[in-house]
Amino acid sequence: GSLESDVAALSDFRLAADRTSALTSWNLSANPSPCASWRGVTCAGGRVTRLVLEDLGLAGSDSLSTLARLDGLRVLSLKRNALSGSIPDLSPLAGLKLLFLAHNALSGPVPPSLGKLYRLYRLDLSFNNLSGEVPPELNRLDRLLTLRLDSNRLTGGIDALNLPRLQEFNVSHNSMSGKIPSPLATFPAAAFDGNPGLCGAPLPPCNASEAGRCPPSTVVSSPYAKPAGAETPPESGKGKMSRAAVVAIVAGDFAVVVLVAALLFCYFYPRLSNRRRLQQGEKIVYSSSPYGAAGVVAAAGGGAAGGGGGTFEHRGKMVFLEDVTNSSGGSRRFELEELLRASAEMLGKGGSGTAYKAVLDDGTVVAVKRLRETAPGVVGGASSRKEFEHHMAVLGRLRHPNVVPLKAYYYARDEKLLVYEYMPNGSLFSILHGKSSPQLCFSVNSFTQHSSTLFPCVADELELEPCDKQTGNRGPGRTPLEWAARLRIASGAARGLAYIHHAGRRRTTGSPHKLAHGNVKSTNILLDKSGAARLADCGLAHLVPPSPRSAGYRAPEAPPPHRPWASQKGDVYALGVVLLELLTGRFPGSELPNGGVVAELPRWVQSVVREEWTSEVFDLELMKDRGIEEEMVAMLQLALGCAAAAPEQRPKIGYVVKMIDEVRACGEASSREESSMDESSGVSDSPAVSEGGAISG
Numbered sequence: 001g002s003l004e005s006d007v008a009a010l011s012d013f014r015l016a017a018d019r020t021s022a023l024t025s026w027n028l029s030a031n032p033s034p035c036a037s038w039r040g041v042t043c044a045g046g047r048v049t050r051l052v053l054e055d056l057g058l059a060g061s062d063s064l065s066t067l068a069r070l071d072g073l074r075v076l077s078l079k080r081n082a083l084s085g086s087i088p089d090l091s092p093l094a095g096l097k098l099l100f101l102a103h104n105a106l107s108g109p110v111p112p113s114l115g116k117l118y119r120l121y122r123l124d125l126s127f128n129n130l131s132g133e134v135p136p137e138l139n140r141l142d143r144l145l146t147l148r149l150d151s152n153r154l155t156g157g158i159d160a161l162n163l164p165r166l167q168e169f170n171v172s173h174n175s176m177s178g179k180i181p182s183p184l185a186t187f188p189a190a191a192f193d194g195n196p197g198l199c200g201a202p203l204p205p206c207n208a209s210e211a212g213r214c215p216p217s218t219v220v221s222s223p224y225a226k227p228a229g230a231e232t233p234p235e236s237g238k239g240k241m242s243r244a245a246v247v248a249i250v251a252g253d254f255a256v257v258v259l260v261a262a263l264l265f266c267y268f269y270p271r272l273s274n275r276r277r278l279q280q281g282e283k284i285v286y287s288s289s290p291y292g293a294a295g296v297v298a299a300a301g302g303g304a305a306g307g308g309g310g311t312f313e314h315r316g317k318m319v320f321l322e323d324v325t326n327s328s329g330g331s332r333r334f335e336l337e338e339l340l341r342a343s344a345e346m347l348g349k350g351g352s353g354t355a356y357k358a359v360l361d362d363g364t365v366v367a368v369k370r371l372r373e374t375a376p377g378v379v380g381g382a383s384s385r386k387e388f389e390h391h392m393a394v395l396g397r398l399r400h401p402n403v404v405p406l407k408a409y410y411y412a413r414d415e416k417l418l419v420y421e422y423m424p425n426g427s428l429f430s431i432l433h434g435k436s437s438p439q440l441c442f443s444v445n446s447f448t449q450h451s452s453t454l455f456p457c458v459a460d461e462l463e464l465e466p467c468d469k470q471t472g473n474r475g476p477g478r479t480p481l482e483w484a485a486r487l488r489i490a491s492g493a494a495r496g497l498a499y500i501h502h503a504g505r506r507r508t509t510g511s512p513h514k515l516a517h518g519n520v521k522s523t524n525i526l527l528d529k530s531g532a533a534r535l536a537d538c539g540l541a542h543l544v545p546p547s548p549r550s551a552g553y554r555a556p557e558a559p560p561p562h563r564p565w566a567s568q569k570g571d572v573y574a575l576g577v578v579l580l581e582l583l584t585g586r587f588p589g590s591e592l593p594n595g596g597v598v599a600e601l602p603r604w605v606q607s608v609v610r611e612e613w614t615s616e617v618f619d620l621e622l623m624k625d626r627g628i629e630e631e632m633v634a635m636l637q638l639a640l641g642c643a644a645a646a647p648e649q650r651p652k653i654g655y656v657v658k659m660i661d662e663v664r665a666c667g668e669a670s671s672r673e674e675s676s677m678d679e680s681s682g683v684s685d686s687p688a689v690s691e692g693g694a695i696s697g
């Protein structure tokens, strides 16, 4: 194909379909550049890639077949016209990603040849006169997110439909019959209404006599339960389960029961023993609240000030690096006693300690991190006060709009508290995954393989639970995070990191060493009150070893996990993993589609990209954003560069900041362009993938 052949096909289509002279701009003598001035036509790489002609009164019973010659097409939308006749063989449009033919007068069967458009994401044939059965060939469209066949005259059942990635499905108002298969039962009743012969959830149950007619549900192990983006060989995973799989599931269930019991033991045992210690009069400061769910930080027995012994036996003073801001905008300091009286709520328990939100008597809010005790010799350990104080002085000088400021610290032999500005809008982890903190998960099927290493009590923070395959391990009810917001967060985090890396060199901190963050990850990227991303926990990796939950961000050259370690190259690697997390929506400690459990997000992404399935890695949620494919691919390349296995191949942070900003600038420019173009030729109902279909694969 060439642009000339595309123009010839378009001209034939105009002749066959343009009854209302809507396409007068399609005139080579008046408008010699079709890509620039023909209505609804968009090109990329010298080919017509997008044709959007909606509500134009286009008609004709054979006009569609002329468009089958546009073999560079990615998007075809002819909604709300008057096209008639049957749907022709569109299989030459092998790169088509969106096909919208809704609200026309098309008749005849849904052609099996549509099953050859294996790159399709969205297929909408609703509101036509299509008849016959849904062809099983549609099951080949294993990337399909939308399938709309509603308001036609289709017959037969839908029990054979097997499209694991469907997000939008509608067959209402047809003449279909039979039982709704369980993988489709998650769609609302409205998706099936108006088919007198369909039964079973979410519609009323099939009654006994109908049950005879209903084909039995063959889906024991639902392919719909696979995590989104799972690699599925085209013909595998469909139909009945093998015996081995049944055995594996039964074994897995048993294993889960054992594991849950063990976890309950791990969870309750320390609490019971804490309670026993409390009963024996021991002081536990900042322990879980005795006052119910809200939690109150309090020194047992009326504040740490009241009495010797216990945790604050060797008391020091709060050392302020900068005043904190109180609720009325003024600045203030406080003593330890006041902090211990503050009401508080546990924010989370990390590798370096436990974080609390503390509200002082006058309403001033701060975040307090109680450092985990570490071995003597490690800076946070008992023997290195001087080093600790020096380190705090260095960190206290870090001031940047993308870094969480350290305000004060408290040092005693067995108690170290760090006071930070409180960030009210959560962490990147929480907004991306919909949970407050990460949980490494185990796959039921791979349990037996991993049980010896993962079996409980590995570390008390490591609360393993089965991976939630249905939701891709995301918490319920979260608001999707759109692409522009992801880019803004990536840019903020990279700028914060660049500041930290350059701070040492500029001697802002007085440190002779290059500074590194040491624990860049999504729970350490917090959002301040204006929504800007800020890096938290800067420099703590020098003090305490990271938690097992940081494992997925740790560069391959890092020493074993229990040793404190920080390097600038390691930070760039970790930022690369964060970028991959933003692109894929996957936490690098959750189950991956290839069955891996912990970490290795870069390796997984690389393997998928190598096989030219790039689009498979992206977060499905991003499919709603329009025209971002090129930006996503550019970010993916940058992320993989940062997460290169060899440290010398990773870019410097300054380059990373520049590249992210270029991608952002590009996106802003093209969204301006797109919105002006949409006024004349937009695809309605926001199809997810548009504009030249730069999603590769």
Ligand SMILES: Nc1ncnc2c1ncn2[C@@H]1O[C@H](COP(=O)(O)OP(=O)(O)OP(=O)(O)O)[C@@H](O)[C@H]1O
Pocket (backbone or CB within 6 Å): 347, 348, 349, 350, 351, 352, 353, 354, 355, 367, 369, 404, 420, 421, 422, 423, 424, 426, 427, 436, 437, 519, 523, 524, 526, 536, 537, 546, 547, 550
């Ligand atoms: N300054 C802060 N303001 C608001 N929330 C915070 C602040 N610092 C930490 N948090 C929250 O507290 C939670 C626990 O933080 P913490 O740093 O203890 O653990 P982590 O980040 O999961 O692991 P690590 O200790 O390895 O960094 C984080 O998920 C974060 O959301």
